[in-house]
Amino acid sequence: MTDITQAPPRRRIRWSVLLDHAILIFGSLFMLLPLLVVFQMTTMPDVEVIKNGPQLKLGGELGPNFDKAMYKASGFSGLNTGTRMLYNSFVLGIGFAVGKIVLGMMAAYALVYFRLRFATLAFWLIFTTLLLPLEVRILPSYEVVQKMGMLNSFNGLIIPLIASATATFFFRQYFRSIPEELVEAARIDGAGPVKFFIDILVPLSKTMIAAMFIIMFVFGWNQYLWPTMITTDEDMYTLVRGIKQITQDLEGTNIPEYGRANLLALIAILPPVLIVIFFQNWFVKGLTESDK
Amino acid sequence: MAQVKLDAVRKVYPNGYQAVVPTSFQIEDGEFVVLVGPSGCGKSTLLRMIAGLEDITEGTLSIGGHAVNDVDPADRDIAMVFQNYALYPHMTVRKNIGYGLKNRKVPAAEIEAKVQEAAKMLNLTEYLDRKPSQLSGGQRQRVAMGRAVVRDPKLFLFDEPLSNLDAKLRNQMRIEIKALQRRLGVTSVYVTHDQVEAMTMADRIIVLNEGKIEQIGTPSEIYHNPASTFVASFMGAPPMNLIRAQIEDGQVKINGGTELMAVPAGWDSGEITLGVRPEDAVLDHSGAVPFEISIVEELGAHRLLHGEMAGQPFTVHVSKEVDIQPGQTRLTLNPSTLSLFDAESGKTL
Ligand SMILES: Nc1ncnc2c1ncn2[C@@H]1O[C@H](COP(=O)(O)OP(=O)(O)OP(=O)(O)O)[C@@H](O)[C@H]1O
Ligand SMILES: [Mg+2]
Numbered sequence: 001m002t003d004i005t006q007a008p009p010r011r012r013i014r015w016s017v018l019l020d021h022a023i024l025i026f027g028s029l030f031m032l033l034p035l036l037v038v039f040q041m042t043t044m045p046d047v048e049v050i051k052n053g054p055q056l057k058l059g060g061e062l063g064p065n066f067d068k069a070m071y072k073a074s075g076f077s078g079l080n081t082g083t084r085m086l087y088n089s090f091v092l093g094i095g096f097a098v099g100k101i102v103l104g105m106m107a108a109y110a111l112v113y114f115r116l117r118f119a120t121l122a123f124w125l126i127f128t129t130l131l132l133p134l135e136v137r138i139l140p141s142y143e144v145v146q147k148m149g150m151l152n153s154f155n156g157l158i159i160p161l162i163a164s165a166t167a168t169f170f171f172r173q174y175f176r177s178i179p180e181e182l183v184e185a186a187r188i189d190g191a192g193p194v195k196f197f198i199d200i201l202v203p204l205s206k207t208m209i210a211a212m213f214i215i216m217f218v219f220g221w222n223q224y225l226w227p228t229m230i231t232t233d234e235d236m237y238t239l240v241r242g243i244k245q246i247t248q249d250l251e252g253t254n255i256p257e258y259g260r261a262n263l264l265a266l267i268a269i270l271p272p273v274l275i276v277i278f279f280q281n282w283f284v285k286g287l288t289e290s291d292k
Numbered sequence: 293m294a295q296v297k298l299d300a301v302r303k304v305y306p307n308g309y310q311a312v313v314p315t316s317f318q319i320e321d322g323e324f325v326v327l328v329g330p331s332g333c334g335k336s337t338l339l340r341m342i343a344g345l346e347d348i349t350e351g352t353l354s355i356g357g358h359a360v361n362d363v364d365p366a367d368r369d370i371a372m373v374f375q376n377y378a379l380y381p382h383m384t385v386r387k388n389i390g391y392g393l394k395n396r397k398v399p400a401a402e403i404e405a406k407v408q409e410a411a412k413m414l415n416l417t418e419y420l421d422r423k424p425s426q427l428s429g430g431q432r433q434r435v436a437m438g439r440a441v442v443r444d445p446k447l448f449l450f451d452e453p454l455s456n457l458d459a460k461l462r463n464q465m466r467i468e469i470k471a472l473q474r475r476l477g478v479t480s481v482y483v484t485h486d487q488v489e490a491m492t493m494a495d496r497i498i499v500l501n502e503g504k505i506e507q508i509g510t511p512s513e514i515y516h517n518p519a520s521t522f523v524a525s526f527m528g529a530p531p532m533n534l535i536r537a538q539i540e541d542g543q544v545k546i547n548g549g550t551e552l553m554a555v556p557a558g559w560d561s562g563e564i565t566l567g568v569r570p571e572d573a574v575l576d577h578s579g580a581v582p583f584e585i586s587i588v589e590e591l592g593a594h595r596l597l598h599g600e601m602a603g604q605p606f607t608v609h610v611s612k613e614v615d616i617q618p619g620q621t622r623l624t625l626n627p628s629t630l631s632l633f634d635a636e637s638g639k640t641l
Contacts, residue, residue, distance in 0.1 A: 011354035025298050114452075179376065179378065181375075181376055181378035182378050182380065183376060183599045184343075184345050184365075184374070185372070185373070185378040185379075185380075186380075186391075187364075187366060187372065188343065188345075188365045188366060188370065188372050188392070189366070189391050189395055189550065190366035190391035190392055190396055190438070191366075191391070191395050195395060199391075200380060200382075203382040204381065204382055206382075216349065
């Protein structure tokens with residue numbers, strides 16, 4: 001019997017790979033360590049935290065802190081519990097993302113597929129609104145919302161924000177890369193404008209929609225200034241805002257509720273992170289894939 | 293099934309470019325017509341006007357006796373096969389084929405039956421649940437065909453459907469498409485720039501050049517009696533030899549003396565262009581015309597002899613039995629095989 005097995009190739013240390021990994025590991029630790037510190041503090045009684053600051057051991061307060069974070073209200077009305085704020089944040093994030101995607105897709109559809117008279121001009125007008133972020137137009141926007149009686153409502157929170165130049169732009173570029181023949185084949189197959197949009201364009205744009213959803217959801221979730229202005233009722237508070245509310249206690253004479261505030265902060269981080277992890281393949285595809 | 297009639301149909305693109313000059317022709321019921329011409333000559337433009345994908349600037353287009361200038365593509369009862377197949381990438385083969393029927397509110401059971409039938413006809417049955425990305429080029433082309441036949445349209449339109457396939461598959465698909473069209477008897481317009489496809493598939497060929505028709509005729513008419521030097525050099529591989537000649541004393545002469553054929557009385561003397569198909573020139577040691585062979589091109593079943601005749605490039609096609617080396621030889625040109633063209637306009641005389 002002949003022995004044809006070869007000696008395993010000698011592993012060589014590739015310094016460049018090692019260096020790459022060192023940089024990546026360092027970067028990850030840099031981002032993660034503060035989170036770990038925050039997590040550690042959520043497991044300690046607040047008094048401990050104030051006395052000793054961050055430590056290397058875990059305490060037993062996670063459960064009680066979680067209860068406080070999720071179910072205890074901090075305001076007068078007793079309505080802004082953690083669960084309520086989480087719910088509000090989700091409504092804002094999802095409404096914001098879905099609204100922007102729906103509106104952006106439809107605007108792009110009109111711009112790309114219909115012979116509008118001033119399509120290019122319209123596109124550039126939409127595009128220049130990128131130069132006017134919410135913060136610039138926040139006072140007039142507020143006034144409009146207020147006059148329409150939409151303060152303290154999800155409509156008022158979401159609708160004024162869903163016109164999106166970014167989404168319109170991305171969908172326009174994407175639609176333009178879809179081969180002309182596909183449109184023509186669909187026309188001959190008897191698909192009218194609405195059918196074409198729903199049967200062909202939307203399914204083809206899946207990955208793009210997913211990518212937009214991630215970006216817009218995180219963007220909406222993290223909104224701070226706008227919700228602060230539009231909603232004053234405590235049951236409309238979002239998480240990002242609620243945390244601030246709790247840490248305001250720092251300025252008082254009570255013992256600040258470190259555990260609760262930190263835990264809420266962690267909870268606020270979680271949904272965007274999960275969405276990115278869950279959708280990341282689609283996300284990369286949506287922004288890089290060009291062959292259809 | 294239907295007749296297609298173009299009456300002075302013209303196309304000017306919005307940028308002012310005239311892609312098709314006023315053009316008239318008629319396609320008979322069940323006929324397979326091939327539009328052929330070089331790139332940019334307006335073949336696709338003409339086809340897309342028939343499909344309704346492009347507006348007709350002037351003139352009337354009728355399908356089955358009705359003017360359809362203003363009819364939507366979906367309502368013209370046509371089916372089109374595109375060069376890059378244009379399959380819906382997110383739909384299975386089954387859905388791709390059935391989509392046109394679904395949009396026409398055909399009951400689901402009937403769609404399924406028709407899709408099965410079309411798939412069987414095109415050998416696609418086992419691929420019905422695949423996505424287009426999981427098919428080979430030839431199979432995708434078949435799906436595109438399936439999408440066309442399933443609707444049982446009055447008219448098939450093909451825009452270079454085979455040009456993305458390799459040579460072997462192209463030959464095979466060519467035969468399949470032709471056979472399918474014969475069987476279904478559907479009037480068809482087929483665009484290609486491949487003259488072999490045109491010759492082998494067409495009942496009639498329309499040769500286009502720069503937006504106007506050079507000639508309409510059966511493949512044999514086009515090949516043997518080209519209407520112009522353009523058609524003569526476009527159709528046939530290798531193309532027809534075109535050489536300068538003169539008419540003098542009622543004779544066609546080359547080389548300033550060698551008489552080739554008599555012309556009818558009353559023809560003016562002067563310069564003309566003489567056309568000779570490579571296979572119509574006969575090697576003959578006692579022939580009248582000297583021919584200097586410089587290259588022998590070996591093609592297996594036959595040979596091409598490239599050289600010079602009367603000081604101009606000339607190609608002769610001989611069968612593989614003829615063993616010949618580069619050097620001096622002579623040719624006989626049979627007068628009945630020669631084509632004469634006006635030296636200026638290139639039109640046949
Ligand atoms: N939308 C358009 N606007 C202006 N000119 C156009 C347009 N589409 C085509 N043309 C021009 O019209 C001419 C004919 O185009 P067409 O697509 O019909 O050519 P073709 O014969 O199909 O060529 P090919 O074999 O390369 O497909 C070309 O010169 C082209 O540049
Ligand atoms: Mg073309």
